[in-house]
Amino acid sequence: MNDIHIKNGIVIPYHELEITTSRSGGPGGQHVNKTETRITIRWNVNETSAFAKPLKERVLKNLGSRLTADGYLIIHNSESRSQLQNKKNALKYLTAIVREALLVPKKRIKTKVPKKEKEKRLQEKKRRGDIKKGRSKIFDE
Numbered sequence: 102m103n104d105i106h107i108k109n110g111i112v113i114p115y116h117e118l119e120i121t122t123s124r125s126g127g128p129g130g131q132h133v134n135k136t137e138t139r140i141t142i143r144w145n146v147n148e149t150s151a152f153a154k155p156l157k158e159r160v161l162k163n164l165g166s167r168l169t170a171d172g173y174l175i176i177h178n179s180e181s182r183s184q185l186q187n188k189k190n191a192l193k194y195l196t197a198i199v200r201e202a203l204l205v206p207k208k209r210i211k212t213k214v215p216k217k218e219k220e221k222r223l224q225e226k227k228r229r230g231d232i233k234k235g236r237s238k239i240f241d242e
Contacts, residue, residue: 106190107199113151118195119143120188125179139179140187142195147172156203157191163202174198 105113125139146168147158161168168174176198178191 105196107196107203113144113149117144117149122184127179136235138182138184139177140184140191142173142176144189144195145172146174160199160202174214
């Protein structure tokens with residue numbers, strides 16, 4: 102089978118993936134009871150040769166909650182009644198998850214609130230306060 106291309110020359114070797122089948126749940130009558138269409142993909146992120154050390158650290162950090170204690174990323178797919186289609190979907194999902202984990206967030210650039218906006222906000226607050234003051238009863242002593 103082919104290796105999984107993530108992006109920019111990053112490739113997960115196919116031999117690192119453990120792909121197993123099992124019986125799928127849900128509707129399907131007798132068909133679902135005798136065919137193994139559910140696909141489970143297990144991939145050990147700790148022991149992969151797909152990434153350099155810094156990339157591996159980023160993936161481990163970003164996928165932390167999705168990994169098992171041993172460092173495995175497990176993906177199940179049983180959307181279709183076709184084993185082949187489920188396998189394609191699971192591999193596509195794996196690719197999307199790893200791409201997302203590799204993303205480096207853009208640095209936030211601080212911006213200053215313009216003077217006009219501050220004045221506008223204060224004017225609106227003053228106007229609202231005046232409206233509320235106008236609702237109160239005035240007692241003459």
